[in-house]
Amino acid sequence: MSQIIRRLGVAPRFRGSTNGATCPDLFELADGNFAVIGTDVTDSLDSQLPEDAARADYERIVVITRETLIRAKADIPDV
Numbered sequence: 001m002s003q004i005i006r007r008l009g010v011a012p013r014f015r016g017s018t019n020g021a022t023c024p025d026l027f028e029l030a031d032g033n034f035a036v037i038g039t040d041v042t043d044s045l046d047s048q049l050p051e052d053a054a055r056a057d058y059e060r061i062v063v064i065t066r067e068t069l070i071r072a073k074a075d076i077p078d079v
Contacts, residue, residue, distance in 0.1 A: 002029040002030045002031040002033060003029065003030045004027045004028075004029060004030075004035065005027075005028055005029065005030050006027065006028050006075075007025065007026070007027055007075075008026040008027065008028060008034070008072035008075040008076055009025075009026060009068060009069075009071035009072030009073075009074075009075055010071050011025075012024070012025060014071075015065070015067050015068065015071065023037060024036075024037055024038045024039070024063075024064035024065050024068040025037040025064075025068065026064070026068065026069070026072045028075075036062055036064060037062075037064075038062030038063050038064040039062060039063045039064075040060050040061070040062055041061050041062065041063050042055070042060045042061045042062075045061045046061060049061075
């Protein structure tokens with residue numbers, strides 16, 4: 001498994017998470033992939049995936065807040 005090399009965006013405490021209860025987060029991994037901490041909504045959204053989308057049994061659909069992604073935008077590489 002790859003290692004986390006950096007957070008994208010700001011730490012959850014700068015987005016209002018003071019108690020650790022709502023901590024969506026994005027990380028860049030050493031292998032160039034990204035890891036996401038979010039709310040697992042697979043059960044509620046799986047049936048709504050478009051016909052050309054698929055999810056393997058080991059994959060989950062997660063939701064992160066809009067603010068989390070917007071605050072990470074500047075840190076996401078263009079290529």
